[in-house]
Amino acid sequence: MLNKDDSIMVVLSSPSGAGKTTISKKIQQKHQNFKISVSHTTRKPRPNEVDGVDYFFLTKEQFENKIRNNEFYEHAEIFGNYYGTSKKTVLNLLKNKNDILFDIDWQGSKQLSQHKELKLTKIFILPPNKEELRNRLIQRNQDKQDVVSERLESYENDLKHQKDYDFIVINDNLETCFKKVEEIINSEKERNQNN
Ligand code: ADP
Ligand code: 5GP
Numbered sequence: 001m002l003n004k005d006d007s008i009m010v011v012l013s014s015p016s017g018a019g020k021t022t023i024s025k026k027i028q029q030k031h032q033n034f035k036i037s038v039s040h041t042t043r044k045p046r047p048n049e050v051d052g053v054d055y056f057f058l059t060k061e062q063f064e065n066k067i068r069n070n071e072f073y074e075h076a077e078i079f080g081n082y083y084g085t086s087k088k089t090v091l092n093l094l095k096n097k098n099d100i101l102f103d104i105d106w107q108g109s110k111q112l113s114q115h116k117e118l119k120l121t122k123i124f125i126l127p128p129n130k131e132e133l134r135n136r137l138i139q140r141n142q143d144k145q146d147v148v149s150e151r152l153e154s155y156e157n158d159l160k161h162q163k164d165y166d167f168i169v170i171n172d173n174l175e176t177c178f179k180k181v182e183e184i185i186n187s188e189k190e191r192n193q194n195n
Helices: 020-030 060-068 087-095 106-113 130-140 145-153 155-164 174-194
Strands: 009-013 034-036 072-078 081-086 099-103 120-126 167-170
Touching (some): 009 020, 020 099, 020 174, 060 072, 081 106, 087 099, 099 106
Parallel strands (some): 009 120, 034 099
């Protein structure tokens, strides 16, 4: 296993807009040892996003070069853009004995699972219903209307993949959801310490 000692690797996936980025950031803030694995993407930055913090923003050519050089543990095309997790990012976090959070989609989760040297805890976050998901996507107000529609359209397909996860948590009330995710993380850490 690459994650030795008691460090854990948590995958958080969800239909877009369900709240996984919000939850990941809350975990990173409260639990100092947790770091979010910063992904690479060809998506354009949103107004509040910072290169190197929220994502490493690349051109399509730069991203395709990295694919060719086998620099990713996983990568996928989502809503017309590339997203990927670089090996370098993960290995650096492991070297520092960090716990790692992956905010990635179901395709990425599937690919990461094939790397048997990574011991993953996979959590799927669900919105209470589709209408609330629509509200959140609109409220976030950082994507154009057609982008919101595209993300909403993928909802049913995203739901099909929840069966591949170890835990499913509904994000209705944010604090309640956050507590549940924390409980899962704490118990997984304890399990690792005892193994
Ligand atoms: P994702 O990363 O899954 O696409 P975000 O974390 O960006 O989703 O959340 C989408 C929007 O929903 C954001 O505006 C966020 O503040 C809001 N949000 C997240 N959780 C809740 C919640 N429990 N109740 C209401 N709004 C929420
Ligand atoms: P967004 O554009 O809203 O930031 O992200 C869109 C989707 O891409 C989300 O489901 C998010 O989890 C996913 N995503 C972000 N980074 C990665 C990554 O490195 N790999 C994969 N497979 N998905 C990612």
